[in-house]
Amino acid sequence: MKKTVLVSGGAGFIGSHVTVELIEAGYDVVVADNFSNCDRTCYEGVKKITGREDLPLEVIDFCDADATKKLFAKYPIDAVIHFAAFKAVGESVAKPLMYYKNNLMSFLNVLEAAQEKGGCNVLFSSSATVYGEPDAVPVTEATPRKPAMSPYGNTKVMCEDILHDAVKASEGKLKGILLRYFNPIGAHPSALIGELPRGVPNNLVPFITQTAIGKRECLNIFGNDYPTPDGTCQRDFIDIVDLARAHVFAVTRMVEGKMKKDVETFNVGTGRPYSVMELLNAFEKVNGVKVPHKFAPRRPGDVTAVWADPTLANTEMGWKATRPIEETLKAAWAWECKLAGK
Numbered sequence: 089m090k091k092t093v094l095v096s097g098g099a100g101f102i103g104s105h106v107t108v109e110l111i112e113a114g115y116d117v118v119v120a121d122n123f124s125n126c127d128r129t130c131y132e133g134v135k136k137i138t139g140r141e142d143l144p145l146e147v148i149d150f151c152d153a154d155a156t157k158k159l160f161a162k163y164p165i166d167a168v169i170h171f172a173a174f175k176a177v178g179e180s181v182a183k184p185l186m187y188y189k190n191n192l193m194s195f196l197n198v199l200e201a202a203q204e205k206g207g208c209n210v211l212f213s214s215s216a217t218v219y220g221e222p223d224a225v226p227v228t229e230a231t232p233r234k235p236a237m238s239p240y241g242n243t244k245v246m247c248e249d250i251l252h253d254a255v256k257a258s259e260g261k262l263k264g265i266l267l268r269y270f271n272p273i274g275a276h277p278s279a280l281i282g283e284l285p286r287g288v289p290n291n292l293v294p295f296i297t298q299t300a301i302g303k304r305e306c307l308n309i310f311g312n313d314y315p316t317p318d319g320t321c322q323r324d325f326i327d328i329v330d331l332a333r334a335h336v337f338a339v340t341r342m343v344e345g346k347m348k349k350d351v352e353t354f355n356v357g358t359g360r361p362y363s364v365m366e367l368l369n370a371f372e373k374v375n376g377v378k379v380p381h382k383f384a385p386r387r388p389g390d391v392t393a394v395w396a397d398p399t400l401a402n403t404e405m406g407w408k409a410t411r412p413i414e415e416t417l418k419a420a421w422a423w424e425c426k427l428a429g430k
């Protein structure tokens with residue numbers, strides 16, 4: 089019997105890539121999204137890549153508790169992957185209540201519906217943001233979490249805690265995996281799905297690709313006076329397809345009953361830091377394009393350097409990042425060119 093996975097926020101950047109990998113691994117997927125921060129491009133792209141014209145789509149706001157319960161009643165859900173959340177750090181500082189309400193309420197409703205249905209495996213999309221500015225790098229899952237630097241980051245910390253508490257009190261009905269993502273970048277090699285930022289991109293790679301294509305005049309590099317080898321921040325840039333595959337390993341581990349604890353946490357990163365300058369140089373080199381750029385003041389809230397020790401995910405889940413950064417940056421560029429009709 090095929091297992092069914094509900095992917096909340098399944099039409100977004102990460103959700104659509106995860107849906108492809110789950111389908112290719114033999115899972116049935118129900119995509120659920122309210123399209124508040126994306127359009128149907130990626131959902132349509134997933135159908136093309138997988139050949140699943142009949143891919144179930146539920147247009148739902150997970151802040152609606154009754155609708156969430158009805159959705160859980162409609163399908164035989166073996167696992168839920170929860171992506172449905174707001175994700176812009178700066179916006180969360182300006183609109184904290186909106187972020188707490190949306191990101192916490194939707195997750196609470198999912199957990200409640202899952203529990204009322206009799207139980208479920210829950211995968212929560214957490215973030216390296218929970219490590220804040222770490223005292224030492226790379227960070228392992230045992231590295232202490234730091235107070236969040238934004239309401240967005242705080243919702244990740246709080247949802248991690250909520251999952252722990254809910255699983256503990258569920259008398260075995262709920263089990264959970266927390267995946268802490270580092271910096272997901274790139275696009276599917278088919279160029280049928282990728283990142284679709286609304287307005288001016290906050291994240292580095294979409295800003296690079298939009299500048300390279302001429303949509304933006306100049307990339308600002310936020311800070312070149314950090315205590316790093318070249319003065320720019322260092323991050324663990326993880327290919328979106330590699331990251332998506334980590335979800336297949338995690339879901340399989342849950343549904344096959346291979347977990348060693350009721351809640352497990354894994355870093356999803358490469359273990360290799362790239363500075364902002366290194367990434368920019370690599371992008372220009374592999375794609376043969378120039379990206380106008382200049383140094384600008386530091387961006388408030390940025391950490392100096394964070395990258396993963398992915399050993400636990402490598403050894404316990406059997407997952408490892410495999411796509412070379414060159415392929416990732418080529419895919420990001422191919423996607424931007426496709427969007428521009430080039």
Ligand code: UFG
Pocket residue numbers: 175177215216217218241270271290291292293295307308309310311321322323364387390
């Ligand atoms: N950067 C620039 N110019 C830009 C955009 C980004 O120089 O136009 C720099 C940033 O200053 C930072 C690096 O590129 O040093 C990466 O920035 P991103 O915004 O791409 O990614 P962050 O590391 O800030 O954010 C990521 C996720 C967030 C998460 C955060 C903390 O996108 O969701 O990590 O873990 F909260």
